[in-house]
Amino acid sequence: MTDTAISVRGLNHFFGAGEARKQALFDVNIEVGRGSLTILMGPSGSGKTTLLTLMGCLREVHAGSVRLLDRELFASDEGTRIDMRRRLGFIFQAHNLHDSLTARQNVMMGLQVHGRGDPARHVQAADHLLGLVGLGERLTYLPGNLSGGQKQRVAIARALVSNPDIIFADEPTAALDKVSGMAAVRLFRDLGRTRGTTTVMVTHDPRILDLADRVVTLEDGRIVEDRRASLPRNITPGPA
């Protein structure tokens, strides 16, 4: 096992076909070390989310190489991508909670993807995570009865409950107030330090830049800046 969690080389990505074909990413190269907290920034349409979804196995890699936890995703089949997704945690800009499941049940889905397991342990783990994000009193609430920020915190708990190797987060703090947003990002950073969990996050939120180990800026599908704020403790830096 290397210290590199994600390795992207010569990545190009296109949307559409024929004359409508539009290139979204141009020769993107980036390596992300294990346990680090990386922020992707850039204006709308710069390719941040596309890059995130390609690294997160949510799209097929058309051209170039994406190695995730030492597995090549280019030309990989759907089964491989599904296996990889189970090692990842996703937090989406829209929380995408299931509206007929309670907060606890939504979080439990993050565990049930791995099989039957012990239902009591699933409940215990879900309750623990919801407590960590400050929703210990809202375990049985349906999403319709939660605020936007609370829903986002449930989504964070769902992403973390299975102890993923990598967390991919798209604007995870957009719906959170300053305190909650900072707390969530600190949680990601702490997971990196204590468990070696890697986090790649798309954000426009300038308040959290100081907490990142690295800030990568994209414009028009190209990396235009790659700034390393600091190195995570106990983690060997990956190649530039």
Next chain:
Amino acid sequence: MTAFLARLLGRLPIGYLQLMHNPGRLVAALAGVAFANVLVFVQLGLAGSMAESVAIPYRLFQPDLLILSPLESETLSDASTLPRQRLFQALVHPDVTGGTPIYMARSTWLSGQDASSSIQFFGLAPDAGEFFHDALAGPLVSLSLSDTALVDTLTRFVDMRSFADATPDAPVPFEMQGRQLGAVGTVSIGGGFGGDGVFLVSDQTFFHLFPGRSSATPSHILLALAPGADPGRVADELTRLYPPDTVRIRPVTTAMEAEVRYQMTERPTGLIFAFGVAIGMVVGIVIAYQVLSADVADHLREYATFKALGFRQGFFVGVILEEAIILAAIGFWPGLVFSQLFYQALAYLTNIPIFMTPERAVAVFVGTILACALSGILAMRKLAAAQPADLF
């Protein structure tokens, strides 16, 4: 229920929770499934009623052998005849213990200026009770008196209440074929799709009513067999006894099944009912598909999120099948109740033998579950083909 289903499925019962989360949509979905059930039940009921009405006259006979004319004899009530001589020829077979001719003809009961009922007359020998259903043996004897009849209390479009007290001692007079008859008793047979009622008379009275008919040319011949004789074997042996293509000999039950099959597969009415059943099933599948595909579309983002978490297609198929089975299992019951009410109303209004059978109920229940499951799987195609990122 959630805990029970969670234990049963080994996961959260997403489908059940989804359905229960939106009661308005659930009720609409159940109404759709119930409506589809009623459609199928009604068509099956009508088809079954037709089969039943075909079978009823055969049940008047003991289940031995029936000799039919080789021509036009696809149905019991066809106007074809055959020589009575065939009866005497059959009696030489050692396993044939007796026989009796049956004479059949139709007449019209005029209830008023514009109302009429089509009556099927059976002319039977009054002393031939052994060839007929046990319940007929006694009343048949009372037909020995000329111009008497056993009238059908289930005759359509005729007020038969005045015949309720008819007995041999106090016959109730009525007129048919321009002839005064006396009802000396009643039977409960009922009409079907080919007629409105059945009247039984003696063979002699039959010839009075239908002077064009002769005792030498019965409509059919019933044969009684020795105990233990195999009707199929005797039928084959008798067939070889006659010149080729002069008769058709069948066990009564086989003749009945053949006519049911003929009516259901070759006559327009049967085909219309079969088509109706098919249309009902298609409509049912379309309704279930609409309900389930709308549900999938409404939850596409959530499903996509589950897909992003690493759930495989089998999980989504499981969820939609869970919904399909729940909808089918719950929606079936109101469909069954409404269909039963519909049957009762139809039977009351038309006197056709339409009723629910356990076999039909089970078949429709299983069919509903399969139709819903099929619809659900079709509804999942969009999700199956999509990449998770395309769905956000």
